[in-house]
Amino acid sequence: MSVLSFGAISYNVEVVMDVIFMVSVARRNLAHEKSKVAVSIGGIVLSVFLILTMVGLNEAFSTMMDDMITGADADLWITSEGASGSFHSPSLLPISIQDNLTQIEGVSEVSPLIRTPLSVKINDEKVLLYLNGYDIETGLGGPWSVIEGKSEVENGEIIIDRTLAQKQGLEVGGNLTIAEKDFRIVGLSDRTNLMIAYMVFMTFDDAKTFLLEGVTNYFLVKVDSGYTLAEVINNIESSLTDVSANTSTDTAQAYKDEILGGFIPIFYLLSTIGLLVGIQVIGVLLYSLTMDKAKEYGILKAVGATNPQIYRIVLEQALIVSILGFVIGSIVVPPLISIMQIYVPEFLVTITPNMMLGVSLLGILTGIVASVIPVKKIAGIDPALVFKEA
Amino acid sequence: MDFEQHDDIDRAVELYHATKVYGSKHTSVVAVNDVSLHVELGEIIVIMGPSGSGKTTLIQLIGALLTPTSGDVIINGRNLNGLSKKELSRIRREEIGFVFQSPNLLSALTAIQNVEVVLNLAGVKGANARYRAEQLLKQMGLGERVNHRPSQLSGGEQQRVAIARALANNPQIILADEPTANLDSKTGHEVIRLLRNIAKEQGKTIIIATHDLRIRDLADRVLWLEDGKISVRWSDGFIIDPVCLMLVNRSSEIVTTYEGKTFHFCTRKCKERFEENPAAYANRGFWEDLNENMH
8 A cells, every 4th residue: 555655656656747847838838828828817807706706705695693692692583474584575473472482391591582674864875784683681583793892782782794883884882763763873783784684783662663563573591401402492382372482404505595585696696607707718718829829839849749749739828817716816906995985884705714725726617617628629630731831 | 762661760750652732622731742852860951942842742741731632641650640630740849840930939927938839838837947948049059039029039039939939849840831921031040050050059950841942051952843843944934033042933923124134023012112223133143153053
């Protein structure tokens, strides 16, 4: 085994040394066509921008949906039956069932939560808020990522999304009027910009003035340590009619499915378009380089280069351009997005190391795919071509 | 001449009834017609003939770039018929060196890299390849030009790089197709001198297809190819262009008269050059000698 391993290492070292110490026609060809290569790399960077933006938007919203549910720190979410509680299918529950819930076996704590959209005018501009009224006694459903000010509210106080503050010139210590009721801004929260609405946090008592009398949207449940989530869900659904109990994970998934479900195909489509643009850009460059140098490939064939040796040149060219493009794109695009977010705070994009790895792999894949047509062209080049005068 | 097949290892090239036909049926053209030929190791053969006589096709057959429609081509004792593309590539890479009409260098590479890349293809890499390429270029008198790109070299220098490239893998056979056609008289002579030195000093088998009469002096044997067939002697139908000294068909319509004599030209460019200063070309004594000697 060790002999085999040493053999493989020795072979690989030999291959690497060969590559280092042989004349690279691919690299020289590219160095000879600097302007074409520069334009192509520019195209690939744009392609990376499109891909990272789309995937990053999806990631940002997906994470935010998770935070909206898991950040509430509840084990179970209780909704009216058939409603996920999202914008599209609001849940309404009578506040009176809180006592019933508290008495169910396995339930240790129950808190009501209001989450409802509300259109308001701020600085004469119509703004959609997503009110989050939580029980300040338990803290369940409160803000999960406060970046400035207090992380808890009292009656008459409000924590608002930071992008809303940035856009409307609001700040901690200032006031915000919602439906003729004044709130003092006590904190700013992050990752609470839903693109179509901004989350704001207030006490349950303040929030219920914006909802029908005697109702709430959810109950958040903490489960006793001696019970499984499934057992308690079963207990709740068998004790109360017209309610659904779901774990935080399932509720988050339902949220994502409903809110992002319509957007995800668009994200994927645009990401695919970005990728295709990248392949097209490299493909055009390689095709043009191949055709410009068709006779030179014929010369190489005439002097004894085999087809695989020539394919390697084309593949090397493709990989150099694509990897260079994707690496430069990966370096340039994240700070570019950060700069854009300063001017457009709603532009929520999250870029993760996995995405960067994915983009790098895409670079390699793009290079391989883009080299297919030029390789086919080269296969058809007749080495006898070199006997025709230039 | 006896053209029986036999295993004679002293023969670098053997052709037995080699025929190459392009196209098919009504559109077919016989470029090489039933040619049988032996070339010994170290021998220099010049194949002459007018344009379209099949010289280049014959070189391509010998160079393992084309396969004959019928007949056999044997290189260093190995029949090329039935060999795989990979094996034909290996023969071209290791056993044959090519010098083309145009230098055909890779434009993105320097002179030394153009030679090195052929060595790399044959598995010689790194410092060994670089040293060998450098030595060859020095032999060609290009020691100071190794790091220049083709566009920075003159036509003669480019052709010398091409010759160095042809010699890189130390092949036994050098095939040259019109190696002086694009060169001026002085540079053409330089290339001829180089080929002569290579033949004498390195004992290579050299086969040159040309219609440049100056190359005749280089040859152990001169073969005349006309209509795809090898003839024993010159055809009466050819005459020498007084400007470039190439063979021209007497039926060529590119002609002019000067002092009562008719002059034939290979191209209109030669004719124009002649007409700019006819005395300088028409009165060159050797022109008539060449024409007389040719027949």
